[in-house]
Amino acid sequence: MGKGRTRAVETGQNLSVSSTGSLSIPSGPVYYPSEEEFRDPLEYIYKIRPDAEPYGICKIVPPKNWSPPFALNVDSFTFPTKTQAIHQLQARPASCDSKTFELEYNRFLEGHCGKKLKKRVVFEGEELDLCKLFNAVRRYGGYDKVVKDKKWGEVFRFVRSGKKISECAKHVLCQLYREHLYDYEGYYKLLNWERGKSCKRGIHEDAKSENKVKVSSSKRRRKNSDHEKVKVCKVEEEELDQICEQCRSGLHGEVMLLCDRCNKGWHIYCLSPPLKQVPPGNWYCFECLNSDKDSFGFVPGKRFTLEAFRRLADRAKKKWFGSACASRVQIEKKFWEIVEGSAGEVEVMYGSDLDTSVYGSGFPRVNDQRPESVELKAWDEYCRSPWNLNNLPKLKGSMLRAVHHNITGVMVPWLYVGMLFSAFCWHFEDHCFYSMNYLHWGEQKCWYSVPGNEASAFEKEPGNFVITFPRSYHGGFNLGLNCAEAVNFAPADWLPHGGSGAELYQLYHKAAVLSHEELLCVVAKSDWDSKASAYLRKELLRIYSKERTWRERLWDSGIRRSSPMSPRKSPEFVGTEEDPTCIICKQYLYLSAVVCRCRPSAFVCLEHWEHLCECKSRKRRLLYRHTLAELADLVLIVDKHASEEIPQSDGLERNISCSNELNASKKKVKGAHVTHAQLAEQWLSRSCKILQNPFSGDAYTNLLKEAEQFLWAGSEMDAVRNVVKNLTEAWKWAQGIRDCLFKIENWLPGGDSEKVSLKRVKKLLSFDPLPCNDPGYLKLKDYAEEASLLVQDIDAALSTCSKINELELLYSRACSSRIHVKQSEKLSKKISLAKVWIDSARKVISNKCPAAIEVDILYKLKSEILELQVQVQETEMIFDLVSLAESCQDRCRSVLNGSLTLKDVDVLLQEMESFSVNIPELRLLKQYQIDISLWIARFNGIIRNVHQREDQQNVIDELNRILEDGQSLKIQVDELPLVKIELKKACCREKALKACDTKMALDFLQQLLTEAVVLQIEREDLFLSLSRHLAGALQWEERAKDMLAHKAQMSEFEDLIRTSEDIVAIMPSLGDVKAAISVANSWLNNTKPFLESDFSGSSASCSLLQLGDLKELVSQSRFLKITLEQQSLLEKVLEKCMKWQHDAYSLLQDVECLYDVTDIGDGRSNGLISKIEHLVNLLESAIKAGLSLGLDIPEIPKLQNASGTLHWCNKVLSFCYLTPSYEDVESLMDIVEHLSIMHSSGNLLNSLIFGAKWLQNVSKVISASAKYAYTLTDAEEILAEYQGIRISFPMMVAQLTDATCKHRLWQEQVHQFFSLELGERSWSQIMQLKEHGKASFFTCAELDMVLAELEKVEKWKQRCMDAVANFAGDDNSLLCSLQKIKQSLDRSLHIYQRSPGSEDWDFLTCSTCKDSYHLQCVGYRSHAKEEYVCSYCQILVGGSIPHNGVGIVRHNGKYLDLKLLSELVSVDENFCVRIEERDILQQIVDQACAFKKCLTEVVDFEMHCYDKDQFSAVGKKLTTALKAIGMAGVYDHQSYCDLERALARYAWRFRVARLLDALENGLEKPSIQQIQQHLKEGEAMNILPEDCLRLKLSELKDIGLQWADCAKKVATDSGALGLDGVYELIAEGESLPVCLKNELELLRARSMLHCICRKPYDERSMIPCGQCGEWYHIKCVKLVSPPKTYICAACMPGTENLVSNLETLDHERCTFAKFVEPKTPSPRRHTKPRIVPKKSESILTQKMLTIRNRNRGSSLFGHPSGIDRLWWRNRKPFRRAVKKRAELDSLSSFFHRQQ
Secondary structure, three states, X not given: OOOOOOOOOOOOOOXXXXXXXXXXXXXXXXXXXXXXXXXXXXXXXXXXXXXXXHHOEEEEOOOOOOOOOOOOOOOOOEEXXXXXXXXXXXXXXXXXXXHHHHHHHHHHHHHHHOOOOOOOOEEOOEEOOHHHHHHHHHHOOOHHHHHHHOOHHHXXXXXXXXXXXXXXXXXXXHXXXXXXXXXXHHHHHHHHHHHHHHHHHOOOOOOOOHHHHHHHHHHHOOOOOOOOOOOOOOHHHOOOOOOEOOOOXXXXXXXXXXXXXXXXEEEOOOOXXXXXXXXXXXXXXXXXXXXXXXXXXXEEEEEEEHHHHHHHHHHHHHHHHOOOOOOHHHHHHHHHHHHXXXXXXXXXXXXXXXXXXXXXXXXXXXXXXXOXXXXXXXXHHHHOOOOOOOOHHHXXXXXXXXXXXOOEOOOEOEEEEEOOOOEEEEEOOHHHOEEEEEEXXXXXXXXXXXXXXXXXXXEEOOOOEEEEOOOOEEEEEEXXXXXXXXXXXXXXXXXXXXXXXXXXXXXXXXXXXXXHHHHHHHHHHOOOOOOHHHHHXXXXXXXXXXXXXXXXXXXXXXXXXXXXXXXXXXXXXXXXXXXXXXXXXXXXXXXXXXXXXXXXXXXXXXXXXXXXXXXXXXXXXXXXOOOHHHHHHHHHHHHHHHHHHOOOOOOHHHHHHHHHHOOOOEEEEOOEEEEHHXXXXXXXXXXXXXXXXXXXXXXXXXXXXXXXXHHOOXXXXXXXXHHHHHHHHHHHHHHHHXXXXXXXXXXXXXXXXXXXXXXXXXXXXXXXXXXXXXXXXXXXXXXXXXXXXXXXXXXXXXXXXXXXXXXXXXXXXHHHOOEEOOHHHHHXXXXXXXXXXXXXXXXXXXXXXXXOEEHHHHHHHHHHHHHHOEEOOOHHHHHXXXXXXXXXXXXXXXXXXXXXXXXXXXXXXXXXXXXXXXXXXXXXXXXXXXXXXXXXXXXXHHOOOHHHOOOHHHHHHHHHHHHHHHHHOOOOOOOHHHHHHHHHHHHHHHHHHHHHHOOEEHHHHHHHHHHHHHOOOOOOHHHHHHHHHHHHHHHHHHHHHHHHHOOEOHHHHHHHHHHHHHOOEEOOOHHHHHXXXXXXXXXXXXXXXHOOOOOOOOOOOOOOEEHHHHHHHHHHHHHOOEOOOHHHHHHHHHHHHHHHHHHHHHHHHHHHHHHOOOOOOOOOOOOHHHHHHHHHHHHHHHHHHHHHOOEEOOHHHHHHHHHHHXXXXXXXXXXXXXXXXXXXXXXXXXXXXXXXXOOOOOHHHHHHHHHHHHHHHHHHHHOHHHOOOEOHHHHHHHHHHHHHOOOOOHHHHHHHHHHHHHHHHHHHHHHHHHOOOHHHOOXXXXXXXXXXXHHOOEOOHHHHHHHHHHHHHHHHHHHHHHXXXXXXXXXXXXXXXXXXXXXXXXXXXXXXXXXXOOOOOOEEEEOOOOOEEEHHHHOOOOOOOOOXXXXXXXXXXXXXXXXXXXXXXXXXXXXXXXXXXXHHHOOOOOOOOOOHHHHHHHHHHHHHHHHHHHHHHHHHHXXXXXXXXXXXXXXXXXXXXXXXXXXXXXXXXXXHHHHHHHHHHHHHHHHHHHHHHHHHOOOXXXXXXXXXXXXXHHHHOOOOOOOHHHHHHHHHHHHHHHHHHHHHHHHOOOOOOOHHXXXXXXXXXXXXXXEOHHHHHHHHHHOOOEOOOOEOOOOOOEEEOOOOOOEEEOOOOOOOOOOOOOOOOOOOOOOHHHHHHHHHHHHHHHHOHHHOOOOOOOOOOXXXXXXXXXXXXXXXXXXXXXXXXXXXXXXXXXXXXXHHHHHHHOOOOOXXXXXXXXXXHHHHHHHOOOO
């Protein structure tokens, strides 16, 4: 991430990116779909894509009714986080693990200290991890900073987490670091500084020194033990001491790159992305850079609950911005300050990439538990919602519906819980997918997007979706605590982007998420959406063409063997089975792959087949899933579907068929070149002949192997596939015939060989017609007929009842047969079953023991023999035994079904005692007999001495069980009635025992004794004791009833209670006695407050006593059953209270008479006030006396209410002589609301209340706090109401009358003002009316009209002032601001009309536009007569208007929007007064429109200028427009954008013209890249094709590209073109008007000859001479294997044998035409081209020759001396001492290739 990154902005505002510059970023589009549009996400996104995709990102705000519940349980939700160092987002240091640290640290000790770390460092009894300690200190800024900031505690936690920290431990840790690591820290910092410095100088400088060569070579290859570089030799003999971690190959060691940390190796072409050369300096592999131990930015952090994370986020935000609410702009500014490193170190936590299948989704899901707060209907609705991110990837129309497995982040959403400043870095989605991000809740997210050359940014709010489009880079950060969820999706229009993404994966060797080819094929075979047809057809056609091209290349390269891949189990889904991946580019190999016999587990794609191994091509094999014909059919199926929708692809089938026919791949066969199709025809011809001949396995096998090279091809090979199918079928059939005959003829009885089944033989004989001619067919048929006869005999024996010996004889025939018949198995099974049955029957018959044979066995034997249908003699004996068993069963059932007696059962059991068959019914009778015997014994044991037992409850339980068991017996017993009698006796004894232990009722005891008499057990001791207790209880009951009937003293009742405690029975009258005592005690407690000694004197203590309670107590005393003395005292108290109550009643009657008074007046003249005061005194005395009684008497509140009412009446009468305030009257009315007035219908009270209400209305009108509450009509109505009241308020009436008169006078003034003409109305008059109207007591329509007119004018002025606020500056006057704007427009319009100014010493004149400027205005300090170019003319070259304003005279970037000013003028407001500002504003708008018209004319003029002669006029007009727009204070966005585009086009023409001028003047040739870049820019700027400069560039481009294509072909032709042709081509390239440096370098390298064969470099193995450095082919110099050091013959003249061999080779080369050395001509200028151009190239060639001839005289386009040097260099004789040729170093990689 660089420092010059884009920043998000508010809509319509510009924010600076950093302190160094500024950039305006437009906001991304926001869409608000309707409910109807919101139903289908993919359809809606398809609809908005044309508008939104140019931004790369957009936001979708759902309808208001779409509000999904948050499905996660916020209380139990926990999640892991990652730590992000925000201040290091732009600087990512390399990782440092323990192994790397140990290696580097030991190197430091050896190199700088001369020692090694022999012993370990111990800290607190354990070994100290120095790597962890070093990283911890470096994390906190280094040793000095840790000591200064006292951070050793944090370092300790990092090193030893979870342990207690002490001051001593901190000190020891500091000393250990100082002793062992302080010096290494300085060395580490210095090393990093030097690395950074070397990187700044450039890493591509040529390595000339020996040290640099050594450093570079150490990366390429390890050295052997002798420290000598390993030379190139054969693969079979090379010792591989290093292998590539990607392709697992140890070959190509010269391009092997070793990691400086882990020492693992990679080929540079196996890296992701691949490298072109070995990089200088240290290099670290991807695994080391992304180690989890020290990975930057995303170190695993703590696990948080949502509440804990919220507290952390709140603290972070409060730390940065306090408790105030920070704006998005402030947060964003602070974020980029942190990123740029100016705000210190900042670390935040981010819960990112949380797999929702593990941690849960924020959206409802079907299998998730529904929260109780969410309704079931809403839950189900959002579970099925298409906008639910869990459903989005698999919607109808999505290409990802075919993906079967859940890919996290793609098919399964990821959850994100962020806090302030947590960021997501720049990236685009896997496979260039779309992505959708939904913010569940929390603060906003700030997004950035870069689609190509554009930039956009905006913030995302909760409840909104953000869509990112394919291949758009996006990133951003969080503005606070939030929770979001994201997933990928892929509609139909994604398919082209997905193809591009797959190519990028392959280019950068990055593992893909899924196979793009598999996805296309699966989607094409399924039901796809109609919108996908066009995209799918295009992608399928692309992969078809690519697959065809590469398969043909493989065939051309010699890979003939091929085989189809194994079919998939679920082909309708993507990813159900794991495909192999290419070991080079890591891509899935779905369509095809290449494999070799040497490495069967390694696969490569077709593009990397050369990097698989070093074996010959014939050892490799092509694996394919679909033939080209199948792929073509798939394309045609899609095309047919697309043609039905849009009929425009009729020629696709014809194009595919033509491409199949135009297969130009050739193979060299017996000296001639044969095409693929011709080979196939030859193969078909041989196949037909072989099919007609007798079968030959070798011939068939060879044919099938040869056919492998045809099967992968297209539909042109359908005939080959059909023949291969027939050959395969014939081969299998013939092999089956021979295999069957071999097994039949070699089968021996008793041997281990397997028989041939008759079914297989019949299947082979059933072929019609026969697949091929095999002589064994008839012989096998004879064997089959013999086996068929055996089958018929077996079937006949199995269908009838045969004897066992007959079946055994037939089975022996089947065993001796050479063919296995299936029916023999059934025969064998029947014989085995029969023998088993005979053995079982004999065992049953011979067993004579009683009940030894189960009856089920007899029935089973009977059913088995009937089913077998075999004749044996034991059958009759079994049947007889079954009959006896059935007879016994019948007798037993008859006994069981009748009424059983013990005697009958004994007789039957004696008869059947010796029967050998075990009958279930007989066994049951025996069990019944045993049960009866046991039951009788149990009963006799229980009744023995039963009356003497104390546990009678146990006796009852035992007897109940005996009774229950006896009733369940199946046989009748005589003892059962005795059990019932004994049970009743036991129950009676149990009741008597309970009565002795606990008290029982008298009735219960009497009933119990009666029951004992009936059962004849009354003479037992238990019942005799119970009779005595009953007599005592009856005597007590009689006494209690007598006392309750006649009153007695309290002591007598208490004595009766004490006597009852000794009686065991429950007395019926005991409760009545206790109740009488309780009632008397309760009554005494209630009377205590009324009988206390200070009752009459302390009213406060008795304030809660009620008079009714006293009366109730007196009444209750009459019903007491106990005599008490407190009864008489209480009656005296009640008599006193009744007397006071009578006096109070008479006083209330007097008050009621006063209420009926009708003569009120002023209250004084008739003595009403004095009467009221006298009555109030009497009431207060009575109230005091009543309160002294201490009782709550009802008359007391009535007296108090009457007293308060009379006080209120006296207060109202006092206002007749005063002018009360509004507050006094309101308080008087508040008293009325809280006063409960009796007899409200009286005349006095009614009159006073009505008068008080009238007084309240008057006080509201004339009170200052009640302004604008009443109208004049209300006041008149109040005065009219005064006539109806009986009380006089003269002062209030006079004040209200005066106010009404004044308000009528003000209304007349208002009507007079509005009757004047518009020009006669002044602003001061209406303001004075406003002030007088506000001072009045009343509101009216006139006042509303005045205020409305004023508000309307003031609002319009405020809008105008807001619009011109930026322009006005410190001036608060709207009129002055508008006048300034008008002056600026006057000046800008004057610029369009004036002529260029004259020179003056006080001015500077621009040398380009001839305009003059003040020296002070432009800040020009140089001599005034120097040449000066104004800033406007400089802008023309740049092509864009700076964002901080243009021109010398500008308004500091403060411009007014013309659209806004027009709206202010066009407001339809009829103001009541004339406004000067509005007139000036109208003039401004008119001038701005005129200015806009002039600017439009300039842009139109620029658009229609195509010729170069018009450029000067265009420049002048654009300069004038720039000056005018810089002067004007009004801004129109559209005109501004049009001018910017016009400036860009002018700048483009300026640059192109300058480029072409340099070419024409022979100064510099443009490169082909420059030309293509200019054409691309021109096309983006909409430069018309007929533009002269664009035409010129297109012509140069065509010339350069055509020559470059030709040059590339010649450079790789391996010497096919002679040197003369190469030199002519080089001369032709140097004379071109285009600079093609790379292609010329290739041709110059191609023109250099090597070895004794004088050929350019090719793919043959070469070896250099150890002295002269010349390269020789190994075969040319007759070397069997490359030696370690080779010296050529030129350097060793004494080697005659070698020289003779070389002369012989030279003679042979001269003899044969294909080895003729090209003749090297003398250095001369070639005027005639040696290569005859084709017709298609003739026009271009003529142009090139014309340009070359035109520039022949110039040295720039002539033949350089380098060509002459190349001509003579290749004429060197064979026998000479050559020099080292440094020029071949760049080509060394080509010389190490093996053939």
